[in-house]
Amino acid sequence: MADDEAPQSAGLSLTASPGFAAWLDARDASLTFATPPSKVFFVGVRPDGALGVFERTFDKAMGVAVQGSEHVWLGTRTHLWRMDSVPVGDEAAAEGFDRCFVPLRAHTTGYLNTHDVTVDDDGDVVFVATRFGCLARPSDRVSFEPVWQPPWLERFEQGDRCHLNGYARDGSGRAYVSSVSDTGGMESWRDRRNGGGVIAEVPSGEVVARGFSMPHSPRLRDGELWCCNSGSGNLCRVDPATGEVEEIAFAPGFLRGLCFLDGYAVVGSSRPREGDLYSGLPLDDALAKANLKPRLGLFVIELATGKVVEWLFVDGPMRELFDVAAIPGVKRPMALGLVADDIRTAVFYASASISRDDDSAWRPAVEEPTAEASEVDVAAVAP
Amino acid sequence: MSVGLVRLENFEVEASEGFAGWLAEHEVSLIFGRAENLMVVGRHGDELRVDPVTMPMVGGLAVEGRRLVLSNPYQVWTYDDGLAAGTTTDAGHDAVLLPYRGVVTGGAGIIDIGLLADGSVVMASPRFSCLATTIDGLSFRPLWMPRWVGALRPEERSPVSGVGVRDGVAATVTLFGCGDGEVPWREGRATGGAVVDVVTDEVVANGLAVPTSPRWHDGRLWFTHSGTGELCVIDDDDSVVPVVGLPTLLRGLAFVGPYAVVGGSASRSDALVEGLPIGDQLAERDARPEQGLWVVDTRSGEVVHRLAIEGTGREIHGVVAYPARRPQVFGPHDDELQTLVAYDGSWDPDAARASFARP
Numbered sequence: 001m002a003d004d005e006a007p008q009s010a011g012l013s014l015t016a017s018p019g020f021a022a023w024l025d026a027r028d029a030s031l032t033f034a035t036p037p038s039k040v041f042f043v044g045v046r047p048d049g050a051l052g053v054f055e056r057t058f059d060k061a062m063g064v065a066v067q068g069s070e071h072v073w074l075g076t077r078t079h080l081w082r083m084d085s086v087p088v089g090d091e092a093a094a095e096g097f098d099r100c101f102v103p104l105r106a107h108t109t110g111y112l113n114t115h116d117v118t119v120d121d122d123g124d125v126v127f128v129a130t131r132f133g134c135l136a137r138p139s140d141r142v143s144f145e146p147v148w149q150p151p152w153l154e155r156f157e158q159g160d161r162c163h164l165n166g167y168a169r170d171g172s173g174r175a176y177v178s179s180v181s182d183t184g185g186m187e188s189w190r191d192r193r194n195g196g197g198v199i200a201e202v203p204s205g206e207v208v209a210r211g212f213s214m215p216h217s218p219r220l221r222d223g224e225l226w227c228c229n230s231g232s233g234n235l236c237r238v239d240p241a242t243g244e245v246e247e248i249a250f251a252p253g254f255l256r257g258l259c260f261l262d263g264y265a266v267v268g269s270s271r272p273r274e275g276d277l278y279s280g281l282p283l284d285d286a287l288a289k290a291n292l293k294p295r296l297g298l299f300v301i302e303l304a305t306g307k308v309v310e311w312l313f314v315d316g317p318m319r320e321l322f323d324v325a326a327i328p329g330v331k332r333p334m335a336l337g338l339v340a341d342d343i344r345t346a347v348f349y350a351s352a353s354i355s356r357d358d359d360s361a362w363r364p365a366v367e368e369p370t371a372e373a374s375e376v377d378v379a380a381v382a383p
Numbered sequence: 384m385s386v387g388l389v390r391l392e393n394f395e396v397e398a399s400e401g402f403a404g405w406l407a408e409h410e411v412s413l414i415f416g417r418a419e420n421l422m423v424v425g426r427h428g429d430e431l432r433v434d435p436v437t438m439p440m441v442g443g444l445a446v447e448g449r450r451l452v453l454s455n456p457y458q459v460w461t462y463d464d465g466l467a468a469g470t471t472t473d474a475g476h477d478a479v480l481l482p483y484r485g486v487v488t489g490g491a492g493i494i495d496i497g498l499l500a501d502g503s504v505v506m507a508s509p510r511f512s513c514l515a516t517t518i519d520g521l522s523f524r525p526l527w528m529p530r531w532v533g534a535l536r537p538e539e540r541s542p543v544s545g546v547g548v549r550d551g552v553a554a555t556v557t558l559f560g561c562g563d564g565e566v567p568w569r570e571g572r573a574t575g576g577a578v579v580d581v582v583t584d585e586v587v588a589n590g591l592a593v594p595t596s597p598r599w600h601d602g603r604l605w606f607t608h609s610g611t612g613e614l615c616v617i618d619d620d621d622s623v624v625p626v627v628g629l630p631t632l633l634r635g636l637a638f639v640g641p642y643a644v645v646g647g648s649a650s651r652s653d654a655l656v657e658g659l660p661i662g663d664q665l666a667e668r669d670a671r672p673e674q675g676l677w678v679v680d681t682r683s684g685e686v687v688h689r690l691a692i693e694g695t696g697r698e699i700h701g702v703v704a705y706p707a708r709r710p711q712v713f714g715p716h717d718d719e720l721q722t723l724v725a726y727d728g729s730w731d732p733d734a735a736r737a738s739f740a741r742p
Contacts, residue, residue, distance in 0.1 A: 070520075078720040079485075084520040104520065106485035108715065110724035131724075134732070140484050141463045143724045148739050149732035156732045158724070203739035338716075344457040347490030347522045347537065349511075 012039075012316040014053055014297075020310040021051040023300060027261045030333050032072060033268060033298065033324035034061040034257075035314060040074060043312065044332030047096040051312075056337030062322040063117030063127060069329045072101050075114035075127055080107040080138050083335060086348045092334060099327070101335040102346065107138040115165040116217070116323065126167060128177070132156070133164045135177070135202070151205035152182045163189040167202075168218035168225065175202035176240070178215040178227055182207055194281055199227055199238055208240035213281045217258040217268075217323065228255040228267060231281030235267055235301055249306040251299040252292040254278045257323040264309070265301045268321040269294070296321055395693040396433050396675070402688045403431040405678065409639045412710055414451070415646050415676065415702035416441030416635075417692075421453070424676070424690060425709030427475050433690075438714040443496030443506065444637075444703035451480050451705060451712070452504055454493045459486045459504055459517065460715050464707075465725030478710035481723055485715055489522040490537065491515060494544060495596065495701065500551025507556065509542030511535055514553055514581065526553065530584045533563050540564040544576075547597035547604055553581055555604050557594040561586070573610060573659055578617065588623045592659050596636035596701070600643075605681075607633035607645055610659035614645055614679055627684040630665060631672045632656050635702035643681050646699035649674035655698070676702065 024030065030044035040061045042054040060077035067073065072083040083101035092100070112129040119125045126147065129136040134156065135148040146156060153161055166178035177200050181192035189196070197212030213231025218238075220226075225238045226248075235249045235258070249265075257268025271294040272278035287294060296319060300310035314321070327333055336342045403426050406412060412425035420435040443454035451462040460482040471477045492510035499505055499516075506515045506523065512532050518524035529541045540563050547555035560568025560575040568575055576591030588594075592610020599605075604617045609632050613625040631647025632655055638644070648655060649672045656662035656672055665672060674697065678688035713719055 078716075086521070102487070102489075104487045104522070106487075106715070108482050108485065108720060110481075111721035112724065132726075140461070142465070142483065142726055143481070144726055146726065146730045146732070146735070148735060151733075151736065153732070156728070156730050203736050205736060343487060343489060345490040347488075349491075349521055349523055349525065349535070 012055065012314065014051075014312060014314055016051050016312045017310045020300070020312055021045055021049060023264075023310045024051070025049065025331075027264075027326075028329060028331075029261055030327045030330045031259075031266060031298070031324055032064055032066065032327060032333070034058075034064050034074065034322045035296070035316075035318045036060045036062055036320050036322055037318065039316075039318065040064070040335070040337075041314075042101070042327075042333040042335055044330065045096075046332060052096065052332045054334045056335050057339045058337065063115055064323045064325045065117040065119045065125070066325045066327050067119045067123055068121065069099070069327050071119070071123070072325075072327070072335075073117050073119050073125060074103075075109075075117045078108060078110055080109055080114065080117070080125070080127065081105070088334065096332045097334045099330045099333045101333060102348070103336065103338060103343070107140075108143065109138070110143045112136070112144060113160065116167045118167050118169055120169070120171055126169070128164055128167050130160055130163060130165055132158055133161055135164075135167060148203055150177065150179060150182065150200060153184045159186060161186060161188055163214075166216050166218045166227070168220045168227075169202075170220035170223075172220070172223065174220060174223075176200065176208065176218045176220070176225060177202055178212075178218045180214050182210070190277075193231060193277065197229070197231075199225070199240070201240065209238045209243045209245050211245070212236075213283075214254075214278070216256040219258050219260070221260045226258065226260075226265070228258055230254050230256045231278070231283050233283045233286050235265055235306075248303065249301045249308065250286065250290075251295075251301065251308050252287055252290065253294040253296070253299075254283060255299075257321055259324050259326045260303075261326050263303050265303060266324050266326070267299045267301060268324045269297055269299055270320040271296050273319060298324060397691045397693075398431050399689045402678075402690065403429055405688050406431070407708075409642075409704075410706060410708075411639055411704040412707055413637070413644060413676065413702060414444060414705050414710070414712065416444060416453070416455075416700040418697040421712060421714075423710060423712055425707070427709060432709060434709075434711070436712050436714055437717070438712075440700065442494045442700035444701045445496050445498045445504070446703050446705055447498050447502070449478065449706065451703070451710075452496060452498060454488070454496045454504075454506065456492045456494070457487060457489050458715070459488060459493065459496065459506065460484070462712065464710075465723065472711065474711070476709050476711035478705070478707035479723065479725075480710050480712045481720070481725060482713065482715040486517045487522070488515075488517070491523045495546055497546045497548035497553060498551075499548060499553065505546050505548065505553045507543040507546045509544055509559065510537045510539055512539065512541045512543055514543060514546055514556065527556075527581050529558065529561065529579060531561065531563055536564070538564050539568055542568055544593070544595045545597045545606065547599050547606075549599040554599060555579070555587070555597045556581055557591075557597045557606055559593055561589065576610070578604065578606065578623075587617060587621050591623070592661075595634045596645075598636050598638065600638040600681075605636060605638075605643065607636050609633050610656075610661055612647075612661040612664070614643055616681075626681060627677075627679050627686065629673075629677055629686070630661075630670060631674065631677075632659075632661060632698075635699055637702045637704045638681075639678075639704045641681050642687065643679045644702055644704065645677050645679060646702045647674055647677065648672065648698035650698065674699065
């Protein structure tokens with residue numbers, strides 16, 4: 001696509017580097033990212049090879065996690081939503097859409113200032129409840145279930161003391177958190193934004209690397225630990241054994257949100273504003289020295305060279321991007337949101353699942369719903 | 384008996400004298416769904432309080448213990464009481480119901496719900512002419528259709544208007560019509576309705592005018608016969624016995640001891656009741672349908688209490704009794720949810736760290 005060709009939406013415009021679409025096309029994946037206060041984006045490739053961007057409104061969407069290529073979990077101001085994949089209609093399919101994500105399940109969490117959301121293949125969700133400084137699971141009968149808290153917090157109580165914000169796990173048994181400080185005093189992280197950040201091991205809570213400025217988005221990739229040193233604009237690789245931190249790349253922005261595709265990192269970038277929480281950090285000087293303005297959007301970084309090879313910028317009223325996740329095997333996702341009427345009228349069901357010969361069909365107690373139901377004989381009814 | 388009404392100060396409703404006392408005697412509050420609001424009828428001290436919650440079109444309401452499950456046409460939300468047992472908020476609420484779990488059912492158009500023995504929800508979908516339950520990854524999973532309905536289609540062939548649960552099993556439905564799409568059900572709505580046993584697939588009663596809210600109580604099936612304004616019960620010989628007739632389009636039925644609480648809708652236009660027996664009856668008396676709740680003693684058919692709501696054009700879709708004095712209920716998208724976080728305050732982080740299962 002041309003450099004300046006930009007998908008348009010009300011008050012929003014996106015601009016991508018000339019090679020972004022081709023790069024994404026070659027990855028056999030699409031991307032989803034959340035820009036609080038209100039938007040979630042889905043980025044794919046159209047049949048003509050151009051970038052296709054879809055956006056939906058969610059209140060203060062922050063953490064995004066993808067389960068397989070079937071579910072997108074989304075942390076919002078007061079809810080944790082699971083968006084499920086449903087078949088796309090014929091019209092949409094003709095435009096290259098190969099997946100539609102619909103918010104079908106919600107947990108009401110109340111305001112936990114939910115940051116990172118993670119999910120494993122079995123659907124086990126663990127998210128960072130920053131307002132309580134803990135890792136948590138969703139619950140069916142209370143707002144959340146705390147599961148882990150760093151040892152530097154003395155008590156389990158409401159209050160953001162250290163700004164615990166990121167969680168990395170990969171199913172291998174290793175797990176890490178990022179935190180803006182490892183202190184437990186009331187709001188004490190605010191005075192430690194510059195250089196006070198840590199990456200700590202879970203469950204021990206042992207700090208494995210320190211000296212970060214507002215670190216975010218720890219991630220495990222092929223056994224290696226990565227994170228964003230957001231306040232310096234660096235993508236970093238961390239050796240938890242030695243505490244050594246290797247700066248792999250610099251990009252102009254408050255880097256936060258990270259996922260990997262093949263040999264590339266996709267890093268989110270936010271725009272600090274003078275006087276806000278993301279300013280007064282080493283990033284200010286780095287930007288001045290490079291004579292660059294901070295960007296809102298995504299940077300694609302080639303891991304082998306540390307070079308920014310592609311980018312996607314969002315121009316709009318928002319300044320923050322919280323997280324980005326890859327949706328493997330999906331070329332061009334679309335989604336329903338909660339605002340437009342579609343959510344009230346669209347309906348997805350297995351069209352032939354009542355068996356008259358099966359006396360138990362109407363007895364929910366004796367027949368478990370089959371997870372496979374969505375794979376067979378599914379009809380989608382347009383509003 | 385005629386029931387005298389007293390105007391309440393905090394909302395545009397009038398209640399019969401002693402309504403609060405009746406609620407106190409039975410240790411319940413009432414929750415009902417109205418056009419734009421969910422209405423919570425409770426007590427503050429000795430006084431009746433009606434608290435409106437912004438939540439449009441709530442039709443299905445079911446209670447199990449302290450749990451409340453409610454539906455609007457496209458969502459089902461499960462509420463639990465976030466308040467510590469035995470405590471009361473500063474505002475006097477002895478239950479704070481938070482919508483912990485939500486399911487989007489979309490265009491299934493759910494109108495009534497019930498709770499089954501395993502805790503799952505059974506839903507009535509008039510649009511698909513079926514009973515359904517929730518299922519991961521889809522809007523609904525159909526459980527049952529009338530045997531004469533040839534295909535699961537969103538065509539209101541035999542609109543299922545309500546579901547009655549007996550001993551934890553979906554047992555009975557009401558239908559607005561009994562076709563398979565040949566004729567629109569609305570054309571025959573004055574006589575096309577039926578009560579059907581979902582176990583045997585048998586039609587228990589037919590010739591009904593818009594029957595709704597089937598409920599099992601005391602070993603018998605009761606329902607609101609919307610089109611005639613009658614609360615009815617099915618006798619042992621399957622005959623439909625009216626218990627009381629009321630000047631309204633009845634819908635919504637809950638039982639409190641021997642009392643039935645029914646809801647009634649009014650409308651700005653006559654379309655709501657036009658062509659129905661109740662419409663003719665009211666027209667003869669040059670009367671308009673009344674709106675609100677009626678408390679009926681099922682032993683005598685006597686109306687013992689009344690909650691009247693001013694204004695018309697606001698339909699009542701469902702009613703349920705809740706075992707608290709004055710529950711506070713929040714809409715699933717209310718801003719107040721930000722400040723309402725319920726959690727286990729006794730959780731021990733040190734113990735959890737020691738036993739944390741490596742993810």
